[in-house]
Amino acid sequence: NKLYFRHGPVSSAKTLNLLSVAHSYRSQNKTVLLLKPSLDTRFGNATIKSRSGLEKTADFMIEDTTDLLVDLQKPKELHCILVDEVQFLSPHHISQLRHITSLWSVPIICYGLRTDFRTRLFPGSKRLLELADNIEEIKTTCYGCNRKALFNLKHVDGVAVVDGPSVQLGCEESYFPTCFTCYKKALTQADTEFPSD
Numbered sequence: 001n002k003l004y005f006r007h008g009p010v011s012s013a014k015t016l017n018l019l020s021v022a023h024s025y026r027s028q029n030k031t032v033l034l035l036k037p038s039l040d041t042r043f044g045n046a047t048i049k050s051r052s053g054l055e056k057t058a059d060f061m062i063e064d065t066t067d068l069l070v071d072l073q074k075p076k077e078l079h080c081i082l083v084d085e086v087q088f089l090s091p092h093h094i095s096q097l098r099h100i101t102s103l104w105s106v107p108i109i110c111y112g113l114r115t116d117f118r119t120r121l122f123p124g125s126k127r128l129l130e131l132a133d134n135i136e137e138i139k140t141t142c143y144g145c146n147r148k149a150l151f152n153l154k155h156v157d158g159v160a161v162v163d164g165p166s167v168q169l170g171c172e173e174s175y176f177p178t179c180f181t182c183y184k185k186a187l188t189q190a191d192t193e194f195p196s197d
């Protein structure tokens with residue numbers, strides 16, 4: 001059974017896609033487990049919510065200390081596991097998900113960001129790129145033009161930034177999906193260098 005990584009920039013409808021897949025399984029009386037990192041508290045602890053307004057409750061929250069191979073209980077019948085905000089999981093949790101696909105014979109579909117606002121891979125996303133059978137891009141347009149968005153531009157008080165911690169929960173007021181050209185332009189306007197190598 002396969003491990004999937006469906007990645008896209010902020011606001012590309014990743015959560016909407018996850019909720020739609022969950023709905024499809026459940027409408028066929030199939031069992032899905034919805035997982036998310038406990039770090040993501042934006043919409044209340046166990047809520048998986050899309051900007052479209054749709055939401056569902058997570059079945060299991062993954063803490064830093066969670067041992068998925070011990071703490072996650074397999075239901076009698078299980079057809080799929082869906083994981084939201086997967087960029088916040090540790091590489092170890094990603095490895096454990098990889099093992100669960102074969103131990104439980106179940107597909108696992110992970111949704112999340114590939115890179116942070118500094119253009120760097122999140123550690124969990126890096127591990128997924130290494131371990132996933134299937135890597136799919138969820139596309140959206142740049143907020144500044146009509147090209148495809150690739151990066152996540154962070155604004156603080158309306159000014160583009162590339163400094164600060166990788167993780168800071170937020171919505172449209174902080175992060176915008178952008179193409180390379182608009183990302184670079186916003187940094188230039190803020191007198192900030194493109195992240196160095």
Ligand SMILES: Nc1ncnc2c1ncn2[C@@H]1O[C@H](COP(=O)(O)OP(=O)(O)O)[C@@H](O)[C@H]1O
Binds near residue numbers: 008012016049052053
């Ligand atoms: N008021 C709205 N009604 C319907 N769809 C919306 C609304 N606001 C945003 N959306 C859509 O929701 C999607 C993004 O939501 P979400 O699933 O939260 O994305 P992501 O998980 O990638 O951040 C976009 O496709 C956007 O067009």
Ligand SMILES: Cc1cn([C@H]2C[C@H](O)[C@@H](COP(=O)(O)O)O2)c(=O)[nH]c1=O
Binds near residue numbers: 009011117167168170
């Ligand atoms: C780019 C970026 C994002 N985050 C946070 C902001 C949100 O809480 C989530 C992304 O949610 P979405 O459903 O994909 O919009 O991640 C962060 O902490 N650091 C970043 O660099």
